[in-house]
Every structure is written in C-alpha cells, then in structure tokens.
Amino acid sequence: MVTPIAPLEAPVEPADALRRIAFLLERDRAGTYRVEAFRRAVTVVRATDPAELTTRTEAGTLQELNGIGKSTAGVVAEAVRGELPAYLKSLQDKATDSLADGGDDLRAALRGDCHSHSDWSDGGSPIDEMVLTAVELGHDYLVLTDHSPRLKVANGLSSERLTRQLGVVDQVNASLGGDFRLLKGIEVDILDDGSLDQTPEMLDRLDVVVASVHSKLKMNAAPMTRRMVAAVQNPRVNVLGHCTGRLVTGGRGTRPQSEFDARAVFEACAENDVAVEINSRPERQDPPDELLELALEIGCLFSIDSDAHAPGQLDFKALGCERAERLGVPAERIVNTWDADRLVDWARGGAA
Structure with a gap:
C-alpha cells in the first residue's frame, strides 16, 4: 500500500x-x-x-x-x-499528507510504480536511493524504467549498459530478502515508424516495458496515429507512456498535445492489453481529462505512474490518483494495484 x-x-x-x-x-x-x-x-x-x-x-x-x-x-x-x-x-x-485533495482510496490501493528513472539515465539519484524511498512510501515494488539509447539528451541506455543495469537490479533484489522487488523495465522510445528503440532480445529480458513518444511530437495526426498504434500492437509493450506529450506548466515551459486519433490508439491499447498511463507529473497531467474519459469508455487498463526522476517525486502518484478517482477509474483496471507476480505475469502475456 x-x-x-x-x-x-x-x-x-x-x-x-x-x-x-x-x-x-x-x-x-x-x-x-x-x-x-x-x-x-x-x-x-x-x-x-x-x-x-x-x-x-x-x-x-x-x-x-x-x-x-x-x-x-x-x-x-x-x-x-x-x-x-x-x-x-x-x-x-x-508539507501536507497528500499532494492532492482526493484520491486517497486509490493511493492506498496502489502496490507500486511502473515508471521511474535513476541516475543511469536522466534521474537525479542512484538506484538504491530510489528503492529505499519506495520502501519508505510503502511500495511492494518499483519498476526501473530508464530511457532507451536514442534519447541521448537523457543519457539513454545502450544494450550493453542496460545489460549491466539488469545485473545491478539482481544484486539489489538479492539484498532485499524478498520484502520488496525492483522490477526490470525500460521507457523505450517509439520511433517514427512505430518500432521500438531497443532490441527485441533485450526487451524480452525485462519485466515491464513502457513505450513513449519523445521525438517529432508535432508529427501530423495520421502518421502519429499509425506510429502509436504500431507500438501498442508490439507484444513487448505493456504501458503507453504520457500519450499526448503535452506540458502544461513548469520550468520547461508549455507544449501542446500531439495530434492523433485517440479512439484508434486507445482501441488498439484495449485490444492488445496495453495499459494507458496516467502520468502524475504536475507538468504533464497526461492524458487530459477528456482523453482519460475516452480510454475509460473504450475499456482500457491504466497505470498510475509517478515518472519520478528523483526519490521525492515518487510521491507524485497522489496527483494521478486524484484525477483517476475524480473521473471514476475503477481500481481493478489499474495495473499497479496488482501484486508484483500478477503484474509481471500480465506483462509477459498472461491474462489480466
């Protein structure tokens, strides 16, 4: 919890x-x-x-x-x-107990976080500090999802560096004695044609894969839709990250949401058992309420994630929980209310 x-x-x-x-x-x-x-x-x-x-x-x-x-x-x-x-x-x-007014029941139902970064890519703290804070927050697990290699500005991980990181994750888990699990993951870039910025062999070694668009966010709606649909149809993808790419506040300024056929993308998510991320970062609030409601209507699964780049940001999930609860997202359709075994089994192709 x-x-x-x-x-x-x-x-x-x-x-x-x-x-x-x-x-x-x-x-x-x-x-x-x-x-x-x-x-x-x-x-x-x-x-x-x-x-x-x-x-x-x-x-x-x-x-x-x-x-x-x-x-x-x-x-x-x-x-x-x-x-x-x-x-x-x-x-x-x-400091208040919660960053949001509301969402407490959903927050209590969460078991972990499917999107987090360490100083292996563009996060600010080492893996063990992210883990220690997640434990203090009551998580049962944390998915480590550092960036993929094409995102050079974020020091994305090559296959070789990701391989080394997986060894570190094994060491961390061995030291924890089973009370908490650090799951192996990645935030993989969705390339222009919808392919993924990491080898299939490496993606097969991971527990959870978050796929996100980070480049050419102003692509025309039709090719952007094809790009995103192709990505979520890839059996290695589990979560569609911050789907519109918008920024609504913060030090990086604002950015309009990408244009795409949201119904087509969310229907592909539902058909392929891919969760739509409710990104909790204050500057993202992604997807917007109207798109979140559309995904809910279509029958999508969801993942309420912090997208934390520092330990204190793991608490951002309170903001996503407030939005999800306000819009009526049921806890049973949020994948990180599940325990780690169920989450990993689903991510590897098991039934939700």
Whole structure:
C-alpha cells in the first residue's frame, strides 16, 4: 500500500535528516541545485565516522568536509546534538499528507510504480536511493524504467549498459530478502515508424516495458496515429507512456498535445492489453481529462505512474490518483494495484 511518509522526530540521524529534506524539496519541485546539495551531503555524512561528526560539530568545522556547506552543516550539527533540525521541521510543517485533495482510496490501493528513472539515465539519484524511498512510501515494488539509447539528451541506455543495469537490479533484489522487488523495465522510445528503440532480445529480458513518444511530437495526426498504434500492437509493450506529450506548466515551459486519433490508439491499447498511463507529473497531467474519459469508455487498463526522476517525486502518484478517482477509474483496471507476480505475469502475456 502506497502511503505518506511519517514526519521525522528528534533524535534523528544526520543522514536521515538530510535525506528527508531532499525528499521534501523534490516533492515540492524545488530547484535541482538545492536538492543536490543535500543529496551530496548525505554521501559525505555516511562516509564520515560519527565520532568525527561529533568532534567537528563541537569545533564548528563541519564545513571543512568537502561537500558540506553552511545549510547542510547546520542540519548535521542540530541532528548530532539530538535536536530536530530547524530546516527539516519547517519543511515538514509546510508539507501536507497528500499532494492532492482526493484520491486517497486509490493511493492506498496502489502496490507500486511502473515508471521511474535513476541516475543511469536522466534521474537525479542512484538506484538504491530510489528503492529505499519506495520502501519508505510503502511500495511492494518499483519498476526501473530508464530511457532507451536514442534519447541521448537523457543519457539513454545502450544494450550493453542496460545489460549491466539488469545485473545491478539482481544484486539489489538479492539484498532485499524478498520484502520488496525492483522490477526490470525500460521507457523505450517509439520511433517514427512505430518500432521500438531497443532490441527485441533485450526487451524480452525485462519485466515491464513502457513505450513513449519523445521525438517529432508535432508529427501530423495520421502518421502519429499509425506510429502509436504500431507500438501498442508490439507484444513487448505493456504501458503507453504520457500519450499526448503535452506540458502544461513548469520550468520547461508549455507544449501542446500531439495530434492523433485517440479512439484508434486507445482501441488498439484495449485490444492488445496495453495499459494507458496516467502520468502524475504536475507538468504533464497526461492524458487530459477528456482523453482519460475516452480510454475509460473504450475499456482500457491504466497505470498510475509517478515518472519520478528523483526519490521525492515518487510521491507524485497522489496527483494521478486524484484525477483517476475524480473521473471514476475503477481500481481493478489499474495495473499497479496488482501484486508484483500478477503484474509481471500480465506483462509477459498472461491474462489480466
């Protein structure tokens, strides 16, 4: 069950205080530079003997540690003294239990997230940090879906790099003892002709495949429709990601939705057992309400995903849950309300 993270109370370990601050900043879509300062400080603190942290706190020399600045030193010092850091307290006081007014029942029904990114492509944190935060949020599983190779601006994974990542996923799962599963996935680019930006052999090794359009978003409606239908007809595709490509707010500006025959695309999704993603990112809100209602009418499955590029963004699913609940999407048609075994069996061609 995906749930809000309970506020930290004193005493708190310095690294935990820094991690929680980074989480809350990411959740609130703060600037990357601010977040990275706290994430870097976590690494430094973890690598420093606690006795040295105490000594440096008493001597006022924490900032002599490379990667510790004035703000992060203040947090560490207060935590070392057994206090709840003031900055952490202020962020926790401002944070609400949920990012959305509504959708709580669906949020509680979610078991995991089918779309997330790590620093292997364009995410901001390593895989283990994404996993740790997912565990803290109550997930049973997380699908790791870094980008495919054509998306060079996002450092997409070649077959060789993806192969190495799959080995890392195996190591992570071995260390978790079965209480949580990191599933193998990809956000694969839908190429101009509807083919997929990864080899069939590599896609066959994955648990869940999210397919998305990232290029030529202004393609004319007819070829865009053919492109998307061809992709969802591919038996290796499980989820159609952020289908319109629109941006409605945020630092990247706005972008109109792509033009395509939504009925034809969603009918292909329904016929081929492909879930339509309800992308929860605030700047996407994709698909728009009227298209989500159309997909619901046609009988599509759905996946409410965070599309997280940082640990704190895993909580974005609350926004997608609010939209889905408001528009009447039933929990039984949302694939990430299913347990991991059922999800993987469905993704590999089993019955929904």
